[in-house]
Amino acid sequence: MNRNIVRYAAAVLLLAVGLLLPTITGGGGTTTLLEQVFTFGAFAMSYDLLLGFTGIISFGHAMFFGTGAYIMGICLVRGNASTLSFVCGAMLAVVVSVMLSLVVAFLSLRMKDTYFAMITLAVGQTFYVLAGSRALQPWTNANDGITVFVPDWLNSDYAIYCLCFLFCVAVAFLLFQFVKSPVGVILKGIRDNESRMVALGHSVFRYKTAAFVISGIVATLAGALFVIAEMFVSTQVFDVSTSINVLLMTIIGGTGTLFGGLLGAAVILIAQSEFSTLAGTYPMFNDYMILFGVLYVLVVLFLPRGILGTILQERGRRRWTTRFLNSNR
Numbered sequence: 001m002n003r004n005i006v007r008y009a010a011a012v013l014l015l016a017v018g019l020l021l022p023t024i025t026g027g028g029g030t031t032t033l034l035e036q037v038f039t040f041g042a043f044a045m046s047y048d049l050l051l052g053f054t055g056i057i058s059f060g061h062a063m064f065f066g067t068g069a070y071i072m073g074i075c076l077v078r079g080n081a082s083t084l085s086f087v088c089g090a091m092l093a094v095v096v097s098v099m100l101s102l103v104v105a106f107l108s109l110r111m112k113d114t115y116f117a118m119i120t121l122a123v124g125q126t127f128y129v130l131a132g133s134r135a136l137q138p139w140t141n142a143n144d145g146i147t148v149f150v151p152d153w154l155n156s157d158y159a160i161y162c163l164c165f166l167f168c169v170a171v172a173f174l175l176f177q178f179v180k181s182p183v184g185v186i187l188k189g190i191r192d193n194e195s196r197m198v199a200l201g202h203s204v205f206r207y208k209t210a211a212f213v214i215s216g217i218v219a220t221l222a223g224a225l226f227v228i229a230e231m232f233v234s235t236q237v238f239d240v241s242t243s244i245n246v247l248l249m250t251i252i253g254g255t256g257t258l259f260g261g262l263l264g265a266a267v268i269l270i271a272q273s274e275f276s277t278l279a280g281t282y283p284m285f286n287d288y289m290i291l292f293g294v295l296y297v298l299v300v301l302f303l304p305r306g307i308l309g310t311i312l313q314e315r316g317r318r319r320w321t322t323r324f325l326n327s328n329r
Helices: 002-025 029-051 062-078 083-108 113-131 157-180 182-192 194-199 204-230 240-253 260-279 283-287 289-302 306-327
Strands: none
Touching: 002 029, 002 157, 029 157, 029 204, 029 240, 029 260, 062 083, 062 113, 062 204, 062 240, 083 113, 083 204, 113 240, 157 182, 157 204, 182 194, 182 204, 194 204, 240 260, 240 289, 240 306, 260 283, 260 289, 260 306, 283 289
């Protein structure tokens, strides 16, 4: 009972600190960076549901992120940045993400490993080409992108920050409950030994599809919030580099930890921001992507479970060692 009270108190304290963080840091560029961390953190957590808990590797997950960004951007532009257009954009993004994820799941989830990854890559790149095509230019403005205005109640950095923060908290809570549920346990079983789960009578395809749909919804809503935070969207959100970035965020943070995606997003985005600042003074940082390449190699070699995954592994090992020693006294 006391332990639960402490957990609830800690959660409330962290929530309060998160809401007050912009006033502590002084706002401005820091607030904008935190908005990116929360949107990409939610995106990475949705990806970890596939990679870390189901064992699915997707190279086209940016199609969901970009779809949400463009739907919200188009709705806000066509609806004169009204609250109704915001609500319609969010609802339409969810509906489209469900339909899109079901179609992609039907086409690719029966494939194994590399074949599935290649199909998602092909579908994702199709969206990239369509967004920049002349046929859809009246809607997407092709490669020039769309400048977006937001409703009046979101017309401040703090309001957008709170929206992104609360969305990230809600995603973390709901996905945590999902992976701890019986369905989440079955997904872990599929990840570890798919053949055994089939032998036990579980419909592997249905469970994979459910995970893919949930992951797609979260990624799409993260994209919708991204365009609100940036007030601009271009075809870059569909590029394969966006999918690769979220993959690296998940790996660096720790696959199968859920919250590692948020940690990985924070590490990568803050590092990118700092290196870009240093590049203005020290020309050697102009090619900072090389440093990221070295960082990824070091993480894979020395922290194969990622930052959070390694911490949890060491914590579990020490707890087991303590229990073992105490039982032998």
